[in-house]
Amino acid sequence: MLKERGLRMTRQRRVILEELRATNQHPSADDLYGRVREKLPRISLGTVYRNLEILTELGEIQTIALAGNLKRFDGVARNHYHMRCLNCGNLVDAPLEVIDSLERALQEKTEFRVLGHHLEFTGICPACQARLDEKE
Numbered sequence: 001m002l003k004e005r006g007l008r009m010t011r012q013r014r015v016i017l018e019e020l021r022a023t024n025q026h027p028s029a030d031d032l033y034g035r036v037r038e039k040l041p042r043i044s045l046g047t048v049y050r051n052l053e054i055l056t057e058l059g060e061i062q063t064i065a066l067a068g069n070l071k072r073f074d075g076v077a078r079n080h081y082h083m084r085c086l087n088c089g090n091l092v093d094a095p096l097e098v099i100d101s102l103e104r105a106l107q108e109k110t111e112f113r114v115l116g117h118h119l120e121f122t123g124i125c126p127a128c129q130a131r132l133d134e135k136e
Helices: 011-021 029-039 045-057 100-109 126-135
Strands: 062-065 071-074 082-085 091-093 120-123
Touching: 011 029, 011 045, 029 045, 029 071, 045 062
Parallel strands: 082 120
Antiparallel strands: 062 071, 082 091
């Protein structure tokens, strides 16, 4: 995909992609920058941001927009669902398959041409539940 757009898989791009795919967390650009700097000490935060945008546009990764301007990044490019803890903000993959019938049902009932969907479940993660139970 990179070559088709006249881009190379630079060392920075490769390390960013490797670090993102090496975690099941969904780090922010700042978090990822910290991890990438361990391997590429001279990389700038701006370079990390630019490459995350490029990798998202190319469909190599996903950008997950949360409340406000906060973005998290996901090394799993295929569509899948997420769960987010309202207490600590932890974001994890939901263990469910994507339900394509939702798109078909919506398209049948509206004039929209549905191109895809993103679904996020919210709640309280097990670690926060345990901390809340300790306080009671």
